[in-house]
Amino acid sequence: MIEMRDVAFAYPRGGELFKGITLSLPRGSFHFLTGPSGAGKTTFLRLCIADLLPTSGSMTLFGQDAATLGRDALAGMRRRIGVVYQDTQFLDHLPVAENIALPLMVAGEPMDMAAIRDLLAWVQMTQQARAMPASLSGGERQRAALARAVILSPDVILADEPTGNLDWEMSLRLLQLLIELNRSGKTVLIATHDLNLIRAVKQQVSARVLRIAGGRLQAAGAEL
Numbered sequence: 001m002i003e004m005r006d007v008a009f010a011y012p013r014g015g016e017l018f019k020g021i022t023l024s025l026p027r028g029s030f031h032f033l034t035g036p037s038g039a040g041k042t043t044f045l046r047l048c049i050a051d052l053l054p055t056s057g058s059m060t061l062f063g064q065d066a067a068t069l070g071r072d073a074l075a076g077m078r079r080r081i082g083v084v085y086q087d088t089q090f091l092d093h094l095p096v097a098e099n100i101a102l103p104l105m106v107a108g109e110p111m112d113m114a115a116i117r118d119l120l121a122w123v124q125m126t127q128q129a130r131a132m133p134a135s136l137s138g139g140e141r142q143r144a145a146l147a148r149a150v151i152l153s154p155d156v157i158l159a160d161e162p163t164g165n166l167d168w169e170m171s172l173r174l175l176q177l178l179i180e181l182n183r184s185g186k187t188v189l190i191a192t193h194d195l196n197l198i199r200a201v202k203q204q205v206s207a208r209v210l211r212i213a214g215g216r217l218q219a220a221g222a223e224l
C-alpha cells in the first residue's frame with residue numbers, strides 16, 4: 001500500500017529530521033509508530049499521504065511513485081487513505097451527521113444516507129446524529145472523526161495520537177474500532193505515545209511497533 005525506500009526528510013530551512021527510512025505497509029497490516037515528542041511522527045504520517053514528499057529516497061503509494069503523481073492522481077490516492085487527527089476539526093455550524101458526510105460532498109459523491117447511518121451506529125453515535133460538534137465529549141469527537149475518516153471506504157487508515165485526550169476506557173473503545181477495521185482488511189498505522197495501549201492491542205492483533213528517534217526508524221525494543 002505504502003512503501004518507502006531510503007527516505008530522508010527535512011523541512012525547508014530545517015535540519016534533516018530523519019533519513020534512511022525503508023518501510024513497507026502491506027495490505028491488512030497493523031503498525032504503531034512511537035517515539036519521543038518532536039521525533040517526527042506527525043511528519044512521517046504527512047509523508048504517508050504525500051502531503052509532504054521525501055527530500056531524498058523514493059515513496060510509492062498503491063504502487064505509484066508519489067513524486068510523479070499529478071494533482072488529480074494525488075487526490076485519488078488520498079481518497080484511499082483515511083486520517084484521524086488528535087484534535088479533529090469539525091465544521092461547527094453543521095451537525096455530526098453532515099460533518100461525517102463531508103468527504104462525500106468534497107469528493108462529489110452522492111449522499112449515501114444508509115452508509116452514514118451505518119457508520120453512526122458503528123461508532124455508537126446514532127443518538128448524536130443531529131448534535132452540534134461543540135456539544136460532543138472528547139470520545140464522541142474522536143469516534144465521529146473516525147467515522148468521517150472511513151466514509152469513503154479507504155484502504156489505509158492513519159491515526160495521529162487519536163487517543164491523546166481520552167481516558168483509558170474510551171481509548172480502548174476507539175482502538176477496538178481500529179482493530180475491527182484492520183480485521184476487515186484495512187491497513188492501519190497509529191502514532192501514539194501510549195505504550196500501555198500498544199500492549200493492550202497487541203494482545204488482540206499482530207501489530208508491528210516502530211519507533212522513530214534520533215532521525216531513524218527502527219523496530220521498537222523488547223519492552224513491547
Ligand SMILES: Nc1ncnc2c1ncn2[C@@H]1O[C@H](COP(=O)(O)OP(=O)(O)OP(=O)(O)O)[C@@H](O)[C@H]1O
Nearest residue numbers: 011012014017035036037038039040041042043044
Ligand atoms: N511545518 C513545519 N515546518 C518546520 N518544522 C516543522 C514543521 N512541522 C514540524 N516541524 C518540526 O519537525 C519536528 C518534528 O515534528 P513532528 O510534529 O513531526 O513530531 P512528533 O513526533 O509528531 O511530535 P509530538 O509527539 O510532540 O506530536 C519538530 O522539531 C517540529 O518543530
